[in-house]
Amino acid sequence: MTKTFLAGALLSASIFGLAAPAFADTELKVYISSQHQPQVWRKVMDQYEAANPGTKVTIETGGNTSEAQAQYLNTIMSAKDSSLDVLILDVIRPAQFAAAGWTSPFEGKDMSVYLPAYAEANTVDGKVVALPAFADSMFLYYRKDLLEKYGVEPPKTWDELKAAVKKINGGENNQDLQGLSFQGKAIEGAVCTFLLPYWSQGKNLTDNGKLTFDKQAAVNSLKLWKSFVDEGVSKKNIAEVATDDTRKEFQAGNVVFAVNWSYAWAQSQSKDSAVAGKVGVARLPAMTGGEQATCLGGWEWGVSAYSKNQDGAKKLVEYLSSKDASKFMAVNGSLLPTHSELYKDADVLKAAPWFADAKQVVETAKPRPVTPRYNEVSETIRTTVNAVLAGVTTPEDGAAQIEARLKRILR
Amino acid sequence: MTTSTLTKTDRTDRQPPAWTKMLDLSDRALAVLLLAPAAILLSLIIVYPVMRLIYTSFFSLSLTSGLPAEFVGIENYQLMIEDPVFWETTWNTVLITLITVPGALFVGLGLALLANIPFRRQWPVRLSLLIPWALPLSFAGLIFAWFFHSEYGVVNDVLSRFGIEGVIWFNSPNLAFAAICLTIVWKTSSFMALIILAGLQTIPRSLYEAADVDGAGRIRQFFEITLPLLKPAIVVALIFRTITALQTFDIPYMMTGGGPGTSTATLAMYIHQNTVSFLDLGYGSALAVVMFALSMCVTAVYLRIIRTKE
Structure with missing residues (x-):
């Protein structure tokens, strides 16, 4: 040519x-x-x-x-x-x-x-x-000052994170302080939301372009995120939250833990940030008994x-x-x-x-599935995560829907 | 025929140039010639794309497969029948049409009657009628997405001032659907109102004066004079509104993106997703053919109504 x-x-x-x-x-x-x-x-x-x-x-x-x-x-x-x-x-x-x-x-x-x-x-x-x-890659942002105040170490598992939030919320007694902010809106970030706990259980979504879907791991992942909402660790409208909303909430000082990409760092240290100098960055927690995993x-x-x-x-x-x-x-x-x-x-x-x-x-960090039809894979996962977090679909039905649709895409 | 013989005798004296002979056409030929530019233009920008769309809908053509287009007959249509998302989005589209078209008609009629009251200053009323109509659809969607936002939105703020606890509008399929329909009615009723207002102004005042003399009340006047004389304007407004309602895209796209899940996605959004995002042009074309057929059916029904009325 x-x-x-x-x-x-x-x-x-x-x-x-x-x-x-x-x-x-x-x-x-x-x-x-x-x-x-x-x-x-x-x-x-x-x-x-x-x-x-x-x-x-x-x-x-x-x-x-x-x-x-x-x-x-x-x-x-x-x-x-x-x-x-x-x-x-x-x-x-x-x-x-x-x-x-x-x-x-x-x-x-x-x-x-x-x-x-x-x-x-x-x-x-x-x-x-x-x-x-x-x-x-995705990281766990946390409020260094609050964790130090309550003598809490950065959590290694999601269960530890829940316990830490309950301890801090109990002491702070602040209605506006949210425990964990993550992406529940039907955007690309919600694909990673789903995959983080899924991968943490040692499962992969694809192997050499072939689907290796583990339904139980998917149910566990969706259940975990739903439990954050149900237990009041994350706010009820998490299905409306996109990546930059997480960044803004954290930067305004309204969040203890946040799942976000590296870009959030520079802005959290800027002059108009309420949390400048109070931010720690750690690896994302694992499922109890699993390994720590993050999204590439x-x-x-x-x-x-x-x-x-x-x-x-x-x-x-x-x-x-x-x-x-x-x-x-x-x-x-x-x-x-x-x-x-x-x-x-x-x-x-x-x-x-x-x-x-x-x-x-x-x-x-683990890569999301590599396939020419990635847009369809992404759409399937993110709309299901969104529907589960909004309470429209149960984690079991959600996992079944993801499996059925991915089977058709990744034949 | 007689006219053409007359012109011929006129011309023999002046010896016209030879080329004008070629333009000496019959009435039919002249009509064809004059209509040709419009017909060619329409074929190029409407008929050709529609034909091309129907043609593509019989092919398996996906830009992500790296494979050339392959003729598959009606396979795309068979897939569609088995596709639950197709039925869900089509149902959502029909529901939006059934709710927002009558909704916009009633609100629009009310607004038009209000704007027709002889105020001292007409322009503030007319301007406020024009603004929602002039606003781009996607802007309206964005603005209302903020209005209905569960934390920062003005709707929940107003509710809480009346002691009602706010709801998370976009967390529930029904509430999200209601929010979308409200926005569409707000956005489109001004268009209805403008057309109806134009119709109202053609009704002669003398009819009402005669009705007053005969002792007919306001309500009777409305049903016996205003409404029957407005019918042509209303039908025109309904045709335009129904077709744009079947093509609803911008407002739900900006407000919910089809969520939660796919519960508020419309057929137009599903077509857009399959073609622009998934690059599955074959399936996307088949979906678009269905939407085209739907629009044609609706237009045919309305045209029928107009014709029988005349």
């Missing part, structure tokens, strides 16, 4: 007598969702432009949730639109984009420089379909298969996923690095000291 393009370009150049330098002017358009600090990425693009004279990079922003972003890109890509060269993709999407033929593979790319989880997430059928932008997040850079400047776009993506760019984003945007050695880097640790412990968490 590239060869025919080059040949065509050379042919037209010789026909029209264009001078060679005209080709040096490369214009690239990068799509970044507005939730991912495009203003900080802009500085990385500026550095790239400075190092590569003749290249101009513009940023298009849009879609402030993973779903909104996916819908936008689905529309653009199914129309074979060539206006975007480089795309930022949620870690769950490379498989779908590869199956649809929407991203160009990076041939012969050495993925061992990245954390293993991201080398794996970006490799589909032996082909590297995208390169990592930044790492992420992070975003990737893909090159659009319809980009008219494949080589230029790939070169830019190589830079955006390089160690330098990763370090810059860790220091300036508090995004977790995808390069292992950066977790020990002095500059990075100065900006976000807890990154020192985060590497182990990211390394043990």
Whole structure:
């Protein structure tokens, strides 16, 4: 494809007598969702432009949730639109984009420089379909001050968390103080909500694309979340709570424990935060008798298969996923690095000291099922979690519905 | 025919250029020629997409499979019959139509009668009628999602001031459904009111004056004069409202996203989900064909009503 393009370009150049330098002017358009600090990425693009004279990079922003972003890109890509060269993709999407033929593979790319989880997430059928932008996973945020006041250690199991909340709530006697905030709205985050206790029981959802659904583990997971609502640990309208609601409630000082991604850290330490300096970050608790598990997040850079400047776009993506760019984003945007050695880097640790412990968490984080039909898997799980938390469906019926629908999707 | 012979004799004197001969068309041919641009445009933007949609609905075409389109006959339609979510979303759509169309008609009629009262200043009334209509659907959905929010919403706040404990609207399928229907009625009754108001203003005052002389009361006047003369306007308003009700998407999409579970999802949302999110174009097309057929049936029924009335 590239060869025919080059040949065509050379042919037209010789026909029209264009001078060679005209080709040096490369214009690239990068799509970044507005939730991912495009203003900080802009500085990385500026550095790239400075190092590569003749290249101009513009940023298009849009879609402030993973779903909104996916819908936008689905529309653009199914129309074979060539206006975007480089795309930022949620870690769950490379498989779908590869199956649809929407991203160009990076041939012969050495993925061992990245954390293993991201080398794996970006490799589909032996082909590297995208390169990592930044790492992420879910953590347990807690109020250090309140836990110290009541002599409670960060909980290792969900049952310990319940007991801790009861102890703290009993002492504080504050109606507005919620024990645990998590995502119950039918959004992508609710998929992780379901999977955290499910994985913690040592079960996996898929194995090599085949469904390995454990119904009892699913029932236990849904029951656990419902019990938080029924026992008053989480508030009754948890089915309305999205990721950023959790962040806001915690930041306003109304929550003892919160399940959230790493991005919540920077804002919880900002000037307008009620909890600055009072926040601890720990691994997520386990089911009693199970192992601690968390959900792998992070975003990737893909090159659009319809980009008219494949080589230029790939070169830019190589830079955006390089160690330098990763370090810059860790220091300036508090995004977790995808390069292992950066977790020990002095500059990075100065900006976000807890990154020192985060590497182990990211390394043990589990990926959501890798399948081209992920959107259907996600829809099935998140609407069921939402229905169970709203009290519309029982955990048993919910697990049965998930099983029946996943069986049809992951045949 | 006579006209054309006349023009011919006129022209022989002036020796018209040869090409005008070609334009010397019969009435029928002229009609075809004049209608052609509109017909071509309509075929391109309406007939072709609809045909293409029906064609695609007979194929298995999913962009996530990486496989080329394969002809599967009516398999997509068979899948649909077995799909509980299809029936649930279709039922929700029909229910929304059955509730919000009459709801918007009654509220709209009331608003139109109110706006027709000769106030000293007409514009504040007319403006407040126009605002809900001019507001984009998704904005209305977002605004009402906040109104009905269990913690920050104004609805629960007002309820609590009257000593009634607030409810979590979006936690219950019935309450969420009620909230959506209320929002749709609020949003669409102003459109009804505008059309009915236009109809009201065509009714001559002399009819009411004559009725006054004959001793007919206000209520009698309404049922004997106002309502019968408003019928054409009401039917037009109903056609438009019913079709947009069958296509309900924006308001439930913004308010509940179909939740809790899929209990407030509409057929249009399910089509959107299958095509834009799941990229299953074959199945999505089959669903869209069903919605198209539904809309056509409703239109046919209304057109029938208009025709028999005339």
